[in-house]
Amino acid sequence: MTYDFTTCPPRHGTGSLKWERYAGRDVIPMWVADMDFLSAPEIIGALGRRADHGVFGYTVPPATTIEAARDYLHTRHGAEVSAEQIVWFPGLVPALNIACRAFVQPGEEVLTCTPVYPPFLGAPGNTGVGLRKVDLVPSEEGWEIDFDALERAVTGVTRLFILCNPHNPVGRIFPRATVEKIAEFCRRHDLVLVSDEIHCDLLLDSKPHTSGLAFRGADAPRTVAMFAPSKTFNLAGLACAFLVIPDPATRSTFERAARGIITEVNAFGYAGCEAALRHGWAWHRQLIDFLRANRDRLETFVAASLPGVRTWHVEATYLAWLDVRGTGIGNPARFFEDHGVGLSDGIPFGAPPGFLRLNFGCPPSQLEEALRRMAAALPHA
């Protein structure tokens, strides 16, 4: 079956966060990370069947959904996970916040690498604990983790390290050796490792993803590995995620911190997740081809037609990180918005002024028009 990634139904008026920001304005939204594609028909069908059942009472994780997640973790990540090691959650952002609440006390700190998805930087402050940031370093290979800087940054009050892999916004799939070093670093300093792997099925290059679950026994730090179908299958609005916390004491500390605060996942979240993990992979294969083509087009276009703009090769995700400092534009997010393209400003990601994130998870025609507007906006020599 051929799926359609060239069109998207209009999203205005559907409560879309991405599109409502620019309601009534001719601005193409290329910011928040959801995609302008229809979900897989297999998922839409499953949601319809769940709706047809017609009873929407309190919902626990259905046994079939748990089995789908366990099979997924086994097949795609080589991880043998029991049902009780899985914690179902209505999103990874609440999970990041609960992790800070569970494992870090006032006066203690969280460590992470920037630039990074803004809720990583907001969660410690939301919970009244400290944050220490270490810059990623751009290299020929892509962005690298600076382990010397990490060693300098870790202190006696550091409790938690948050890793984003694959990385939003720099698009890196960290090599196994890097993830091993992170695991060793967390173990040696007795840090809980939160490994946010929400982008792990959006691999555009044929490089393997190394899960935080790859380490077991004496090699394993206390790990909270975070997964969700929401990026890969464009289901963010269904609010369903699952965490794997192999160590029982770590898991109960986490669950205690969430008690009474976090709601159950809703019935449609489970139905969508199960359908995605069981039946979404043919759609996913074609999605990856489209995203890869969009990525290639974007990288070529930036090099050829956006003077003063630099980007890095995107190995995974549908997000490109742009350094526009060479254009000399003071407030680039505002500048491009005024020229009809809505991008994410880099500052909330912990970047200095002059960086932007562009979401290319959209029909090629939409990407083309956004790039055309950006090129037209820039002064050409």
Ligand SMILES: Cc1ncc(COP(=O)(O)O)c(C=O)c1O
């Ligand atoms: C790294 C990362 N984690 C978490 C999320 C959001 O997760 P959720 O919608 O499950 O809260 C995103 C969304 O872009 C993300 O990029």
